[in-house]
Amino acid sequence: MSPRPNRKSQLIEMATSLFQEKGYTASSMRDLAQKMGIEAASLYSHIKSKQEILNEICFSMANLFFEALDNIDRKPYPDAAIKLEKYILAHVAIITKHRDAAQVFFNEWKHLTEPDISDFIKKRDAYEFRFRQVIQDGIEQGQFAHTDAKIAVLTLLSSLNWIPNGYDPKGKLKPENIGKMISELLINGLKDN
Amino acid sequence: MSPRPNRKSQLIEMATSLFQEKGYTASSMRDLAQKMGIEAASLYSHIKSKQEILNEICFSMANLFFEALDNIDRKPYPDAAIKLEKYILAHVAIITKHRDAAQVFFNEWKHLTEPDISDFIKKRDAYEFRFRQVIQDGIEQGQFAHTDAKIAVLTLLSSLNWIPNGYDPKGKLKPENIGKMISELLINGLKDN
DNA sequence: CCTACCGATCGGTAGG
DNA sequence: CCTACCGATCGGTAGG
Numbered sequence: 001m002s003p004r005p006n007r008k009s010q011l012i013e014m015a016t017s018l019f020q021e022k023g024y025t026a027s028s029m030r031d032l033a034q035k036m037g038i039e040a041a042s043l044y045s046h047i048k049s050k051q052e053i054l055n056e057i058c059f060s061m062a063n064l065f066f067e068a069l070d071n072i073d074r075k076p077y078p079d080a081a082i083k084l085e086k087y088i089l090a091h092v093a094i095i096t097k098h099r100d101a102a103q104v105f106f107n108e109w110k111h112l113t114e115p116d117i118s119d120f121i122k123k124r125d126a127y128e129f130r131f132r133q134v135i136q137d138g139i140e141q142g143q144f145a146h147t148d149a150k151i152a153v154l155t156l157l158s159s160l161n162w163i164p165n166g167y168d169p170k171g172k173l174k175p176e177n178i179g180k181m182i183s184e185l186l187i188n189g190l191k192d193n
Numbered sequence: 194m195s196p197r198p199n200r201k202s203q204l205i206e207m208a209t210s211l212f213q214e215k216g217y218t219a220s221s222m223r224d225l226a227q228k229m230g231i232e233a234a235s236l237y238s239h240i241k242s243k244q245e246i247l248n249e250i251c252f253s254m255a256n257l258f259f260e261a262l263d264n265i266d267r268k269p270y271p272d273a274a275i276k277l278e279k280y281i282l283a284h285v286a287i288i289t290k291h292r293d294a295a296q297v298f299f300n301e302w303k304h305l306t307e308p309d310i311s312d313f314i315k316k317r318d319a320y321e322f323r324f325r326q327v328i329q330d331g332i333e334q335g336q337f338a339h340t341d342a343k344i345a346v347l348t349l350l351s352s353l354n355w356i357p358n359g360y361d362p363k364g365k366l367k368p369e370n371i372g373k374m375i376s377e378l379l380i381n382g383l384k385d386n
Numbered sequence: 387c388c389t390a391c392c393g394a395t396c397g398g399t400a401g402g
Numbered sequence: 403c404c405t406a407c408c409g410a411t412c413g414g415t416a417g418g
Contacts, residue, residue, distance in 0.1 A: 025218035026304070029397060041398080042403045050397065081384065107300060111219065138383065145385040147378060154359055155375055159352030166347055181341060182348055189382025190331065190345065191274065192338040222413060234414080235387045243413065 008046045011036060015053045020100040024054055024108040054108060055116055061105040062123050064094050069130055080138030085183045087131060088160070092179035095164050102164040128153050156186055201239045204229060208246045213293040217247055217301040247301060248309055254298040255316050257287050262323055273331030278376045280324060281353070285372035288357050295357040321346050349379055 014035045018027045029050060033040040047053055068090035077083035095102040112120055131153045138144035160182065167178060207228045211220045222243060226233040240246055261283035270276035288295040302313055324346045331337035353375065360371060 023216070023218055023303070025216055028395075030395085039404060041405080041407095044398070045403065084383075110216070135383065142385065144383045145381070147383070148374060151371070151374055152378060152383065154355040155352045155378060158355040159348045161354065162347040162351040178344070181344055185340060185345060185348060185382075186378075187383050188338070189378070189384070190277075190328065190337045190340070190380050191382070192335065193386050221411075223411085232388060234389080234391095237414070238387065 011043065011046050012053060012056055016057055016100045016104055019054070019057070019108055020103045024104070024111045051113060054104075054112060057101055057104050058109050058112060058120060059116075061094075061098065061101050062120065062127075064098070065091065065127055066123070068094060069127070080134055080141055080143050081187055084131075084134045084138065084187065085180075087134060088156070088183040088186070089176065089179040091157075091160060092163060092182065093175055095160065096167055096169070096175035096178070099164040099167065099169075106161055106164070128157065131157065159186065204236065204239050205246060205249055209250055209293045209297055212247070212250070212301055213296045217297070217304045244306060247297075247305060250294055250297050251302050251305060251313060252309075254287075254291065254294050255313065255320075257291070258284065258320055259316070261287060262320075273327055273334055273336050274380055277324075277327045277331065277380065278373075280327060281349070281376040281379070282369065282372040284350075284353060285356060285375065286368055288353065289360055289362070289368035289371070292357040292360065292362075299354055299357070321350065324350065352379065 011032070015027070015032055018032055018035060021027075022031070029043055030040045033043055036043070069087060072083070072086045072090060077086065109117070109120055132149045135144060135147075135149040135152050139146060139149065163178065167173075167175070204225070208220075208225055211225055211228060214220075215224070222236055223233045226236055229236070262280060265276070265279045265283060270279065302310070305313055325342045328337060328340075328342040328345050332339060332342065356371065360366075360368070
């Protein structure tokens, strides 16, 4: 009999929390087995390697990020600032909903191996490119100041990376509030205009 | 005879580049020995453990960060926006000058062990607190808009973390230019005011 | 700085 | 999902 189909997702979920906590390399298959309450060798009836787990985590997050942008792009947003805010809110919504996976995605992807790692980097670049286009549009519309759009995107996306670490799901702030505050900060700046 | 005193700094330097590239856990003492052109066992005449190397990297960076703020605080800056820019420029100067060490500092500190890791976290919090105070001052002066200073600091500092990865020392942009662009972006926002 | 090692742990397989 | 393993590699020590 094949195992219950959700046993593998359980495994991925526990691996995600383990990798987040200790890092991919420092997490052993025996650690993971213990979390699952089975022997290390038994893990291999659900997955074929440790690498496969990291792949699943990283690429399922990547897919979520892309799907979110695709959803937004389904409607036209003539105002670049509004579209950028939508992008940021979607991004924040994903990383607050999947905090552990987001941290693995951001911090452990470098332990992917070829050919997956090249694919991953390509997807990352493509994701950044879509943000860059919105900023570029805003500049051309005269809505945004003239800045290096590439640096602006790196700064913007990087500025969100503390969230999976620092966001407290039990705190007063809801993901949407955090997203609003940050996009407001990035778009209008600290200054009181 | 004791070894030349700079042999240990060479070791730390090569370990920094190794840890940056592969991560602390995935870097073996044999990898490091090979880089140094000696046997793994010989490393231990210069250091007493792998952990000690990580400690030196993380805390020497922490010291640089604090010294930079202390230097700025030696003169009074009544204008919070100007002081904040000074802080940001100093921070950027350090991470562009010590790119590998900065990445190890940001990404590998979690592999520190007690009691060092508690000390490290305390220092990080104290560093963030000093930025927070400048922002708080700016808000009270009416120069900055009313925002959550804690979130603003996390966002601000996080937004600089792409630099050691993305900054090309052979590119056209000098550290000071990057620093200016980013602090301008964070203080005035993307919008063309 | 080297040779010669050590005990521990790693990811993973065979065969049920 | 388990027992019983494997070869490889790990951080580190003893003794020169």
